[in-house]
Amino acid sequence: MGLIDKARIYSPWLYHLHCGGCNGCDIETLAALAPRFDAERFGIQLVASPRHADILIATGCVPKQFIPMVKRLYSQVPDPKVVVAIGGCACGGSLFYEEEPDNYAILGSPDLLIPVDIYVPGCAPKPEQIINGIVQGIIKLAEKAAKKSCR
């Protein structure tokens, strides 16, 4: 493992992508990062630009107007990258999405557009659960980084 990979795993940067939905999962995500639950002790930092991020946190189900933005945001994150879907909407569509009949406004969960590595279901998930999801994401990031350096 190179120095850059080691640095990446010990301090992964997070980008919070709010696709749509009710804001419940976003509040829980911010609570997980705040001092009470303190996910930042794993070296995580919330960044304002996807170009700086290693882990993309997706919450909510995607409205059809938001499809190009989700695709663009995902392509802007540099490799290796990990996507963590948080909440019932981001995992399976939950209340807002139906298979039949097709909804005119809502596409469904973001994994229809971008590859999701870790799913954290719950409505809304507890901060502990989100921390668990992020840590699993870091493990996945290490695997991906190792694969990339082998090539």
Place this chain on the structure above:
Amino acid sequence: MSSSHIKILKRILEKYSTPMTLKYPSSVDASKKYSQIPEGLRGIPERDKEKCIGCRACFFVCSGRATKIIDIADKRTVQIFLFRCTFCAHCQESCPEEAITMSKKFELTVSTRSDPAAYVDTVLDMLSCKKCGKPYFPKKFVPRVYERLMEKINPRVKETVSADFKKVEGLCTECRRANSFELDTHTRKHLWLEGA
């Protein structure tokens, strides 16, 4: 400064001397995984396989359309897909057999949609019809319905209905309707019997 002021100051200092972060996994007590679990937390639903009769009540009330009934051959699978579940406990409220309970487990992280951890499945055996051979109701469903019907039924029509129930036993709903004239099991029979 009075003694009460000093007491208050002491309490404040006590509060700030310990760290406020709730460790996860809990570092205070090694036997416990979580630092705190709130009272009345609705976690992952669990279904008792012995109690479930496959009556579809949970499927009917499910607000997130997470519950599905899958009938394949002579097996009925009652399934909750936890990715879509909102943990609203409507299924627990509506279950007539009290088979569903909301557990305190909430930690669930999976990497694929098809992971068995994301599903709560109960597989039930189905009865097959004597005439056409098609599976129609789960095995435990029919006797339980008869029991509950006899508890709540109007005593005037109790005998007629229980006799009819014995006649159509083992037939699927289609065959009951098709053969209702031969079996003499009209649903409103008792009304014109009394009127005559």
